[in-house]
Amino acid sequence: MHGIESSSSVGKETLGLRRMHQALAAREITASVLIEQTLRAAEASQRAVNAFATIDRDGALAAASESDRRYGEGTARPLEGLPITVKDLIDTKNMDTCYGSQAYLGHRPATDADIVRSLLDCGAIIIGKTTTHEFAWGVTTASECFGDTRNPIDPTRIPGGSSGGAAAAIAYGAVTAGIGSDTGGSVRIPAALCGLVGFKPTLGALSTRGVFPLSPTCDHVGLMGREVDDVLYLSDVLNPQTPRSDAPLSARLGVVREIAPVSLATDVAIPFEAAVQRLERTFSCVELDSADLFHGAFDAFSSIVLIEGGVEHFRRHSWERIVASYSPETVDRLRRAQKTDMHAYVSAQQVKDRLITGLHEAMHSIDYVILPTCPCIAPALNTTSVNTGNWSGTVREALMTYTAPFNIAGFPAISIPIPVRNESLPASLQIVARPGNDRALLHIAQQIEAILRHGDTIERQSTHSTTRRPA
Numbered sequence: 001m002h003g004i005e006s007s008s009s010v011g012k013e014t015l016g017l018r019r020m021h022q023a024l025a026a027r028e029i030t031a032s033v034l035i036e037q038t039l040r041a042a043e044a045s046q047r048a049v050n051a052f053a054t055i056d057r058d059g060a061l062a063a064a065s066e067s068d069r070r071y072g073e074g075t076a077r078p079l080e081g082l083p084i085t086v087k088d089l090i091d092t093k094n095m096d097t098c099y100g101s102q103a104y105l106g107h108r109p110a111t112d113a114d115i116v117r118s119l120l121d122c123g124a125i126i127i128g129k130t131t132t133h134e135f136a137w138g139v140t141t142a143s144e145c146f147g148d149t150r151n152p153i154d155p156t157r158i159p160g161g162s163s164g165g166a167a168a169a170i171a172y173g174a175v176t177a178g179i180g181s182d183t184g185g186s187v188r189i190p191a192a193l194c195g196l197v198g199f200k201p202t203l204g205a206l207s208t209r210g211v212f213p214l215s216p217t218c219d220h221v222g223l224m225g226r227e228v229d230d231v232l233y234l235s236d237v238l239n240p241q242t243p244r245s246d247a248p249l250s251a252r253l254g255v256v257r258e259i260a261p262v263s264l265a266t267d268v269a270i271p272f273e274a275a276v277q278r279l280e281r282t283f284s285c286v287e288l289d290s291a292d293l294f295h296g297a298f299d300a301f302s303s304i305v306l307i308e309g310g311v312e313h314f315r316r317h318s319w320e321r322i323v324a325s326y327s328p329e330t331v332d333r334l335r336r337a338q339k340t341d342m343h344a345y346v347s348a349q350q351v352k353d354r355l356i357t358g359l360h361e362a363m364h365s366i367d368y369v370i371l372p373t374c375p376c377i378a379p380a381l382n383t384t385s386v387n388t389g390n391w392s393g394t395v396r397e398a399l400m401t402y403t404a405p406f407n408i409a410g411f412p413a414i415s416i417p418i419p420v421r422n423e424s425l426p427a428s429l430q431i432v433a434r435p436g437n438d439r440a441l442l443h444i445a446q447q448i449e450a451i452l453r454h455g456d457t458i459e460r461q462s463t464h465s466t467t468r469r470p471a
Contacts, residue, residue: 016226017082017176017233024071024081031067031081031125035060038083038127041174049150049159051168053088054096055128063125070123078237080123085178087163088129089136090221091210092116099212100132100162102145103317103325113210115179115221115238122237127175130165134327136181136214137309138162139189139399144327148381151194153425157378160190160399166224167194177225177234183214184301185373185403187222188415188430192373195417195426197449199223199231199442202435203410205239215308218301218407228416228449232442239438251444253279254288254362256371260295262401263389265376268427271418272372275429275452279370282451286366293358294405298397300351301404303344310337352408359409360434368444369432373415374399377425402430412438414445419452 015023023029039060045051060083067081091097091109098104112120119126131149133141141149141164151159152172159168163180167190170178180187182200191198199222206221213219223238225231255276258264264272279285313322313334323331363369375388379395386398406413413432420427431448433441 015176017079017230020082020176021079021233024067025076027071031064031071032061034081035064035083035125035127038175041172042085042127042169045152045169045172045174049152049155049168049172050147051130051149051152051165051172051174052085053098053100053129053131053146053165056095056126059094060125060127067123067125077121077123079119079234082124082177083127083175084119084124084234085128085130085166085169085175086116086119086126087136087166087178087180088132089162089181089212090116090129090179091212092126092129095126095129097129100134100136100143100146101326101330103321109210111210114207116210118238119179130163130169130178130180132165132180133162134330135212135309135313136162136183136186137305137330137333139185139396141165141168141190142381150381151378153194154378157380157425158193158383158395160193160374160378162186163198163222163224164190167191167196167198170194170196170224170226177223177230180222180224181208181211181214182220182222182407183218183305184400184407187220187224188373188403188413188428189399191224192415192417192428192430193378193426195428197225197228197231197414197416197445198373199235199414199445200406200412201235201239201438202412203407205412205438213308213312215305216312217308218304218404220407228414228442228446231414232439232446235438235442250284251367252284252286252365254366254369255285256288256290256369258375259290259297259371259401259405261391262375262393262398263391264372265386265388267377267424268372268375269389271420271427272429275418276370278451279448282447285370288362288366288369290371293362294355296351297355297405297408298401300348300355301400301408303340303348304352304408306333306337307340307345307348310334310340355405356409359411359432363434367433368441370448371430371432372402373428373430374402377427406432411435412441414441416445416449416452 091113141161151157166178171194187198
């Protein structure tokens, strides 16, 4: 894991973005040295776990020289010299942007995406593009063309997706933070499977212009970091309009233990329950009746993405080009899109409306919803199905059932790790807030992160009883 290397007292340590910025401002390290270290670590992660689609060594080093000049002149910007990765779904005019597809090999967009322009204007240095499932249409970040991205914690397992490259790069130690996209969990799922923090803000809080659309009514730009503070630091700079109110410790939490029909695997259920019991010492926790609330949400999400995704691709390319240049997995999805009628889309929108209404009603008496991010730990590479408790189904349905509802509803959500022992694979907890309460959500996430880290880590073999309260 890379850190700052210099002759100063900082020594060798892994720093968060905030501390890294302070070190640069204090000239404890130069941007050029920091970026050179980061590039070496990124290249190592590319070889080891296929985290990067492309690395921009020359551009990053040139930007670092400019950052050093600005620090010397006292004109440094809020993110000056900080290394950041950007998902290969997001347009960068000076770097190849393939959207994870061989159909766009060698493609260089004419302009930067809005989120990229914001990063550059704030002085961030984009060191490269992280891998993605083709067109972000998958949860494994596997690719027949470019090779599979692997989970650095256990390379025999997936990192999740579709922003799996960002998670792999951060978990490997190449960078501290990255930008991804989240249509049905594509930032929160890989963050959960790799033991990181993944944040999806309120729908529309960050511009998606210049991000290849999967499903425009569900697409979000998302942020990923090692800790909540990394995401908070980025969010404060990139989304300064967010109200700057802090979350009180007296917050009321609504607990959702499962979303039917996908039950929890034991290695998630036990640490999640132990986490809830720990949170009950600080917060008022009540159980929400989620059976009706989330009924039909995953199927509605799937229909919306299938139809909107089909429209986006069919308006860009002929069927002949799609068949010739897209992966078989994406071609199969688009074949199904051709056979889907408008009635399915209308029905899905009705479920979406009920979900939004239900979430607002449920949150009249609580401040935040907490639930598992994923019902299982990271599946093995090349696995197509998983078993969780008494449920069996596809990897896609398993990993997205607990995240996708908040995409179609547009509510902000964040995934944070639950500490576990015995070098086990990560389990994670998801926190959801009302739309517009993004900064308060980040602050409550910081508080929960600190509570879960305090004292001994949570045992997967805990025998604590389940605490259940009426909503």
